[in-house]
Structures are given as C-alpha cells and as structure tokens.
Amino acid sequence: MLERSVIRKLREIVGNEHVTQEKQDLVCYSYDATQMEFLPDAVVFPADALQVSAILHLANSERIPVFPRGAGSGFSGGSLPKGGGIVLVTTRMNRILRIDTDNLIAVVEPGVVTGDLQDAVERLGLFYPPDPASLRFSTIGGNVAECAGGPRAVKYGVTKDFVLGLEVVLPIGDIITTGGGIYKGVVGYDLTKLMCGSEGTLGIITRVTLRLLPLPETRRTMLAIFDSIDGAAGAVAGIIRGRIIPTTLEFLDHSALKCVEGEFSLGIPASARAVLLIELDGERELVDRQAARIDALVSPFGLIEFRAAADAAEAEELWMARRLVSPALRKVNPDKINEDIVVPRNRVPDIIRRIDEIRERYGVPIINFGHAGDGNIHVNIMIDRARTGESEKAEEAVREIFRAVLELGGTMSGEHGVGLSKQPYVTMELTREQLGAMTAIKRALDPNNILNPGKIFPTE
Amino acid sequence: MKPFQIVMEPLARIEQELKKCVKCGACRAHCPVFSVMGREPVSARGKIALARAALAGSIGLDSRTRSDMSKCLLCGRCVEKCANDVPTDLIVLAAREAVARKRGLTSFHKVVGLLLRNRGLMGKGALLASLLKPLLFRRVPAASGLRLRFPLPFVGGKRSVPALAAKPFLDRHPEIINGMPGRPRILFFVGCMTNFIYPEIGEAAVAVLKSLGCSLIIPEDQQCCGFPALSGGDTTTFLQLAEKNLAALERHRPDHVMTACASCGGAFHRMYPRLLAGRRPDLAERYRAFSDRFVDAAVLLEQLGFAPGGVRDRRNGRVAYHDPCHLRSRSITREPRALIAASPAVEFVEMKGADSCCGLGGTFNLYHYATSMEINAAKISAIRDAGVDTVATGCPGCMLQLADGLHRSGERVRVRHTLEILASTLNAR
Numbered sequence: 001m002l003e004r005s006v007i008r009k010l011r012e013i014v015g016n017e018h019v020t021q022e023k024q025d026l027v028c029y030s031y032d033a034t035q036m037e038f039l040p041d042a043v044v045f046p047a048d049a050l051q052v053s054a055i056l057h058l059a060n061s062e063r064i065p066v067f068p069r070g071a072g073s074g075f076s077g078g079s080l081p082k083g084g085g086i087v088l089v090t091t092r093m094n095r096i097l098r099i100d101t102d103n104l105i106a107v108v109e110p111g112v113v114t115g116d117l118q119d120a121v122e123r124l125g126l127f128y129p130p131d132p133a134s135l136r137f138s139t140i141g142g143n144v145a146e147c148a149g150g151p152r153a154v155k156y157g158v159t160k161d162f163v164l165g166l167e168v169v170l171p172i173g174d175i176i177t178t179g180g181g182i183y184k185g186v187v188g189y190d191l192t193k194l195m196c197g198s199e200g201t202l203g204i205i206t207r208v209t210l211r212l213l214p215l216p217e218t219r220r221t222m223l224a225i226f227d228s229i230d231g232a233a234g235a236v237a238g239i240i241r242g243r244i245i246p247t248t249l250e251f252l253d254h255s256a257l258k259c260v261e262g263e264f265s266l267g268i269p270a271s272a273r274a275v276l277l278i279e280l281d282g283e284r285e286l287v288d289r290q291a292a293r294i295d296a297l298v299s300p301f302g303l304i305e306f307r308a309a310a311d312a313a314e315a316e317e318l319w320m321a322r323r324l325v326s327p328a329l330r331k332v333n334p335d336k337i338n339e340d341i342v343v344p345r346n347r348v349p350d351i352i353r354r355i356d357e358i359r360e361r362y363g364v365p366i367i368n369f370g371h372a373g374d375g376n377i378h379v380n381i382m383i384d385r386a387r388t389g390e391s392e393k394a395e396e397a398v399r400e401i402f403r404a405v406l407e408l409g410g411t412m413s414g415e416h417g418v419g420l421s422k423q424p425y426v427t428m429e430l431t432r433e434q435l436g437a438m439t440a441i442k443r444a445l446d447p448n449n450i451l452n453p454g455k456i457f458p459t460e
Numbered sequence: 461m462k463p464f465q466i467v468m469e470p471l472a473r474i475e476q477e478l479k480k481c482v483k484c485g486a487c488r489a490h491c492p493v494f495s496v497m498g499r500e501p502v503s504a505r506g507k508i509a510l511a512r513a514a515l516a517g518s519i520g521l522d523s524r525t526r527s528d529m530s531k532c533l534l535c536g537r538c539v540e541k542c543a544n545d546v547p548t549d550l551i552v553l554a555a556r557e558a559v560a561r562k563r564g565l566t567s568f569h570k571v572v573g574l575l576l577r578n579r580g581l582m583g584k585g586a587l588l589a590s591l592l593k594p595l596l597f598r599r600v601p602a603a604s605g606l607r608l609r610f611p612l613p614f615v616g617g618k619r620s621v622p623a624l625a626a627k628p629f630l631d632r633h634p635e636i637i638n639g640m641p642g643r644p645r646i647l648f649f650v651g652c653m654t655n656f657i658y659p660e661i662g663e664a665a666v667a668v669l670k671s672l673g674c675s676l677i678i679p680e681d682q683q684c685c686g687f688p689a690l691s692g693g694d695t696t697t698f699l700q701l702a703e704k705n706l707a708a709l710e711r712h713r714p715d716h717v718m719t720a721c722a723s724c725g726g727a728f729h730r731m732y733p734r735l736l737a738g739r740r741p742d743l744a745e746r747y748r749a750f751s752d753r754f755v756d757a758a759v760l761l762e763q764l765g766f767a768p769g770g771v772r773d774r775r776n777g778r779v780a781y782h783d784p785c786h787l788r789s790r791s792i793t794r795e796p797r798a799l800i801a802a803s804p805a806v807e808f809v810e811m812k813g814a815d816s817c818c819g820l821g822g823t824f825n826l827y828h829y830a831t832s833m834e835i836n837a838a839k840i841s842a843i844r845d846a847g848v849d850t851v852a853t854g855c856p857g858c859m860l861q862l863a864d865g866l867h868r869s870g871e872r873v874r875v876r877h878t879l880e881i882l883a884s885t886l887n888a889r
C-alpha cells in the first residue's frame with residue numbers, strides 16, 4: 001500500500017489524470033504476454049525524462065519499487081510488478097524526435113511503437129532492421145531494455161547493434177546520456193551496451209538514438225523443403241559457406257510442419273522433415289545473382305522442393321507456413337511455454353534431436369521453429385495446465401532442454417530475457433562469479449533496489 | 461441487489477472464450493479506439509482482463525467498468541487479427557449486458573429499447589417522426605447537405621445529422637412488388653437508418669431489384685435488427701426483435717433476405733447465431749432455416765448478374781469506396797468496388813485506409829463523440845487526399861458519420877450508398 005502523501009506527490013509530478021489507483025487500471029497493468037499477473041499499487045504515465053526523474057527520486061527516498069513498462073508484450077515478465085509498487089508506463093513518451101537523413105540516425109522517445117518508426121524511416125528511403133514478431137505493438141523502449149531480436153538478425157543483428165546512444169534516468173533519479181549521434185566513441189565505459197538488455201533493472205530509458213541503414217532496393221523470398229533436419233542445417237551452412245548472408249533464414253522442423261499441415265493443409269509433402277524460408281535483400285542485380293546461386297547451393301542437401309516467389313503476393317504465400325505456426329499451436333493444447341534458446345548455427349540438428357528425445361521421454365507436445373540462421377529456436381511446449389501434473393512435467397522438460405542447450409554451447413534465451421520466467425533456471429547458465437559482477441553493478445546503480453526488483457537474479 | 465450469478469450469467473456463458481486470450485498484446489496494433497486513447501483498459505486485451513476480473517468478483521460492475529466497456533466500436537478488427545480467435549466483440553456485449561443487469565440500462569438505452577420494442581412507434585414510424593422532429597431538430601445551412609442539427613443531451617449539441625425522412629421508407633411501398641415469373645423472390649430487410657433517415661437507399665434498392673425482374677417483399681412488420689439494443693446490453697429487447705423478424709421471414713419464405721445496411725447484415729450473420737444459440741434454442745432453430753439466405757445487397761447484385769445501366773450521372777464523378785467494418789469483417793470488399801467501378805461516368809479510385817473504421821460504432825459516438833471524430837479525422841483526410849467527388853459505402857451508419865466529418869471539415873464531397881450509385885445508372889422508370 002502506498003501512503004496518501006506519495007500519491008499526492010505523484011499527482012504533483014505528472015498531473016492528476018496521469019496517476020491512477022482505480023482497480024480497473026491496476027488489473028490492466030498487472031500482466032504481460034507471459035500471462036502471469038501481479039497487481040501494482042499505482043500506475044503512472046510520465047510525459048518526459050524530468051517527470052521520470054522526479055518519480056524515481058521520490059521512489060528512491062521512500063523505498064518504493066518502480067516497474068517500467070512499454071506495451072506489456074514481453075515474454076519473460078520483465079515489466080510485471082511482482083510484490084507491488086508503482087508501474088511506470090512509457091507510452092505517453094511516443095514522439096519520433098528526429099530522422100537525420102545526412103547522418104542516418106533517428107532520435108525517438110521510448111514509447112514509439114517499433115513498426116511506426118520503421119514506417120516513418122522507410123518513407124524517407126531508410127531502414128531500421130530489427131523486427132521482433134511484436135513490432136506492430138511493442139515499443140522501442142521495451143525493445144532496447146530486452147534487446148529484442150527478430151528474423152532479420154542473421155544479416156543485420158539485434159536491437160543493441162542499432163543503438164548508438166540513450167538518455168537514461170538512473171534509479172536514484174539522475175538523468176544521464178550515454179553515447180549519442182556518433183558512430184564511434186571510447187571515452188568511458190560503454191553504458192549504452194550495458195543498458196541494452198538490462199531488462200529495466202538499471203535505468204529507465206527516456207530517449208533512444210538509433211543507427212539507420214539505406215532501405216534495400218528489393219527483397220526476394222524462397223522456400224526450400226528438405227527430407228531431414230540435417231539437410232536443412234547443411235543447406236544453411238552451404239549458403240553461408242557460399243558467402244551469402246541472407247536477411248532471414250527461418251526454419252520449421254518436423255514437429256511444426258506436422259502441426260501446421262494438420263491444421264491448414266498447405267500442400268507440404270509428407271516426406272518433408274524441415275522447411276527453410278530464405279529471404280534476400282539488397283540491390284536487384286545482386287539479389288537476382290544470389291537467388292540463382294542459392295537454388296544450386298541447397299540442392300545437394302536432400303532437397304524435396306524449392307519455391308521462389310515472383311512477387312510480394314507469392315512471397316506472402318511462402319511465409320504462410322511460418323505465420324500459421326502460432327495459430328496452429330493453440331489447437332494442440334491451450335497453454336504454451338515459449339522458450340527461445342540459442343545454439344551455435346551448426347548444432348541446430350543436435351538440439352532438435354535432443355528435444356525429440358525429451359518429447360518422447362516426457363510425453364508432452366514440443367514444437368520447434370525459429371531462426372536457423374543464428375541458431376535461435378523457439379521451443380514451444382504445449383500443455384493444458386488444467387490437467388494435474390502437466391505444469392510440473394513441462395518444467396522438468398524445460399530444465400532438460402536448457403541442460404542440453406548449455407552442453408552444446410548455447411544460451412537459454414536469445415531474445416526474451418530472464419525476467420521472472422527464466423529466473424529459476426538462471427544459475428544453470430551463469431556462474432556465481434558472473435552473477436556477482438552483475439549484482440555489483442545493480443547495487444552500485446540502484447543501492448536501495450527500487451527499480452524493477454526481484455527480476456533476473458536468483459532469489460535467496 | 462441482484463444475486464451475483466444472475467448478474468454474471470452473460471459473462472459466465474462465455475467463460476471459455478475469455479480464457480482463450482493469452483494477452484500477447486497484438487490487438488493494441490489494431491484497435492481504432494486504443495490508437496486514440498492509448499490506455500490498456502481500452503485495448504481488447506484490457507477489456508477481456510476486466511471481464512475476467514468482473515467474473516471473478518475482483519472488480520465491480522460499477523460506472524467505471526461501464527465506461528471501459530463503452531469504449532468499443534464493435535468494429536471486429538481485433539477479432540479478425542487475433543491469432544487465437546478471441547471474440548472480443550461478443551465479450552464486450554456480454555460485459556455490457558452484465559453491467560445493465562447490475563445497474564440498469566443507461567437512460568439513453570432505455571429510450572432506445574422503448575422505441576424499438578414498440579411496434580406502433582417503430583413499424584411505420586410516421587408518428588414518431590412527426591413527434592420528434594420539431595422537438596429535436598433545428599436547421600443548419602442547407603448547402604452542406606446536412607439539413608438539421610441534433611442537440612440531444614446524449615450528444616452534446618455538436619453532431620450534425622440529416623433530417624428524419626418526411627415519409628419513412630416502409631410507408632411508401634406495398635408489401636409485395638411482383639417481378640417476372642421465375643425470378644428470385646427477395647425480401648428486403650430495410651433497417652432503421654434506411655427507413656427513417658436515408659429512404660433514398662431503399663428507393664435505390666427497389667429500383668435495382670426491379671430492373672433485374674426480381675419480386676420484392678418488404679414486410680411491413682419487420683423490426684429493427686436489434687443491434688442498437690444489443691450494443692447497450694439490452695438483450696431482452698434484442699431477443700424480442702429477433703423473434704418478430706424471424707416471424708416476418710417465415711411468413712414470406714423468400715429466396716434471399718437482402719440487407720443494404722452493413723450492421724444489420726452483421727447482426728444477422730454474427731449476432732443472431734451466437735446470441736440465440738445459448739438463450740433461445742427455439743429461435744436459433746428457426747434462424748437456421750434462413751441462415752444461408754441473408755445476403756448483402758452488393759453480393760446479391762453481383763450473383764444476380766446486375767450490370768449498371770447506361771445513364772451517365774455526372775454527379776458521381778471520381779468515386780472512392782469506404783469499407784464498412786461489418787462488411788469488411790465478412791470479407792465483402794471486392795463486390796461493391798467492382799459494381800461501382802463498372803458504372804458509366806464513374807472514375808473509381810482506391811483511397812488510403814479504405815478499410816479502416818469511420819469511428820461511428822453505433823452508440824459509441826454518442827458516449828465518446830470527440831474520440832469518434834478523432835478516429836474519423838484520418839478517414840476524412842484520406843478522402844480529401846483522394847480528391848474525389850463522391851465517397852460510396854455500404855452502410856447508412858458510416859454514411860452518417862462520413863457526412864458529419866466532411867461537413868465539419870468543410871469538404872464538399874457527396875456521400876452515397878453503393879446502391880444509389882448503381883440506381884443512378886438506370887433509366888428512370
């Protein structure tokens with residue numbers, strides 16, 4: 001419970017209509033895409049960095065937890081107010097401040113929806129590549145705080161690779177800038193990179209300076225169907241050895257194909273065990289040349305069929321199988337545990353086989369698809385929580401999958417973050433020394449542990 | 461105080477649908493109201509969370525919940541885009557019904573229910589029109605094409621609406637107009653907006669169907685489709701109207717039941733089967749006998765091979781088409797465009813965001829007029845950018861909203877129903 005005086009001060013900072021304690025609002029800011037729920041005590045909607053600073057200053061002196069939140073579309077519970085406190089929503093700060101076509105830079109506020117930024121820069125012939133599946137509704141602030149990825153990461157990298165600078169409000173209320181509108185800079189520690197993927201535990205981002213690229217002239221989409229996962233993995237290696245880096249290299253394994261084909265009948269041959277969706281972008285002549293070579297590069301790997309889209313409509317058809325996975329999953333079972341493991345590119349077949357074993361052993365449906373190009377696989381464990389023992393079984397299966405991932409030199413999360421949902425497993429991956437270094441940073445910046453407390457680190 | 465179970469029954473009925481929402485947040489990208497208001501309780505995900513919380517008893521069905529649930533256009537966009545097929549429109553209707561059970565209907569919806577249930581007022585309507593007209597309307601400049609202004613307490617005196625028709629459509633024609641033998645018998649479900657405000661849509665429907673040699677049935681005992689009552693949580697009135705409408709259909713056994721109002725069509729296609737099934741299985745059974753005969757005017761005309769006539773109505777000029785939500789959500793987008801584009805002296809252009817909501821949302825615009833017009837503003841600027849003389853659409857509700865927005869921004873663009881454009885190509889009979 002917050003004291004009346006605190007609420008009064010919050011009202012003074014942001015204005016009456018931007019603080020709420022009404023139950024309906026508390027309910028609506030209690031959840032994210034994990035479906036976990038924790039009611040906050042209040043929700044505030046600051047308009048700028050000064051207001052954010054005043055809120056954190058107040059919270060720090062009163063020792064009140066603050067939980068930054070963008071669109072609330074995260075998959076790890078990073079924005080959830082576990083234990084109660086103030087949810088600080090960034091969506092009022094939603095202006096695109098500047099798109100600099102000379103320096104190829106965009107300066108935006110954290111509440112800008114990523115897809116809206118992409119539309120705005122593309123109108124000027126520029127390009128912001130990171131494309132998390134949530135890009136039409138998630139915010140840049142959330143993308144930076146979680147270091148969101150996406151299919152185009154193969155060629156272009158993830159959110160942090162595009163962040164040149166930030167304005168951040170520290171937990172004690174200080175406003176700092178890191179980096180800026182320049183491409184180089186080595187004076188002092190790289191706090192920009194530290195903030196990227198810090199899951200809202202080290203500061204609240206109030207301004208983001210992003211690097212842009214010229215918009216590629218054209219895009220070409222191809223679909224390759226293979227008779228084995230090794231074939232698909234061999235094809236990925238073959239393409240890259242052939243010195244082509246596609247924009248995206250998405251794959252569906254046999255479990256995902258079965259799931260989609262059973263539901264939607266897309267005419268994928270029954271002998272198919274893996275599908276690769278390959279996309280190229282760039283100048284037309286280069287893309288034409290590369291597309292022709294890709295056909296040749298993948299054919300030795302047990303290729304059943306190769307389809308190339310002639311236009312945007314056909315490209316959309318090829319994407320269909322990939323897009324239909326999520327809707328098809330729901331028909332398997334109502335509840336989804338959605339992991340986003342990463343293994344080295346050439347170990348994808350190994351992890352798929354390990355997951356096949358785990359699926360057999362635990363008797364739970366596990367469906368795999370994702371980004372073959374960077375080894376980032378979405379592992380979906382489909383359960384019905386209403387059935388007794390199913391949640392526990394799934395948790396054990398998850399633990400086994402993570403064990404396999406780590407043995408193969410991977411990580412348990414490529415895009416979603418630790419938050420609350422991977423917290424129980426985090427010591428499997430991080431050593432005591434690594435955790436010690438991280439908590440030392442956390443303590444130094446947030447001495448009273450008021451900013452997004454109870455996330456990432458194992459609870460004693 | 462009503463027992464909790466009775467009040468919550470509408471939500472309890474759809475508990476399984478409530479559970480289907482996994483809170484991914486994708487609906488935030490598609491809700492026209494959220495795009496303006498920007499707060500989570502406005503999003504589909506938020507409303508579903510509130511409906512769940514109400515059912516669990518953790519929030520009350522208080523005025524705040526009523527207000528949250530009123531912030532929905534029932535446009536169906538979130539439903540179309542939802543990967544899990546969560547029927548948020550039906551969830552919002554159920555929540556509104558639960559609020560109405562707890563707190564009573566709003567005074568506006570009490571009046572709506574009274575008018576709609578009362579055959580004497582609604583069936584012919586002349587009495588209603590003559591009573592209300594001097595009370596509620598005053599003149600605005602005739603040049604705007606919106607002849608009267610409507611300063612009701614619910615409306616705040618800002619909205620421009622057209623005059624009520626001097627003679628409602630249903631008073632103008634015999635119940636049966638015989639066509640050529642062997643041609644389809646078409647029952648025309650007129651709808652309140654056409655009957656009282658835009659009878660010219662009805663006249664256009666009569667003209668085009670006559671030109672095809674069809675027999676027309678215009679039952680004089682047809683009622684409101686019930687959507688306005690339903691949207692205020694007044695399911696009782698909705699069910700009464702549904703029963704009377706089904707009786708009118710049964711009396712005539714037509715080959716097709718044609719609607720020229722997207723929302724009436726939406727009610728028959730989506731609301732009747734879903735609402736009747738749980739509450740009135742007898743009516744659901746009777747509805748099933750007709751379920752595949754309900755058809756939108758543009759779809760029917762294309763099926764019947766309507767070809768525009770040779771009259772070149774130069775007033776149509778450059779024409780863009782606005783997709784009513786309750787046609788778009790049924791994938792009826794191609795047929796009206798094809799018919800309009802084939803009309804002589806029409807230069808058809810596609811406008812930007814043709815399929816985005818106009819912002820009316822039935823009673824939504826009465827409670828949230830400013831938001832409604834903010835949603836509408838994007839539509840008006842798209843119409844302006846398209847540089848058209850006429851904007852056509854398939855819903856008299858959208859027509860009202862588009863005309864109001866165009867009037868407010870001083871645009872001289874005619875708003876016409878698809879049927880009016882088609883009828884204008886026929887030789888006068």
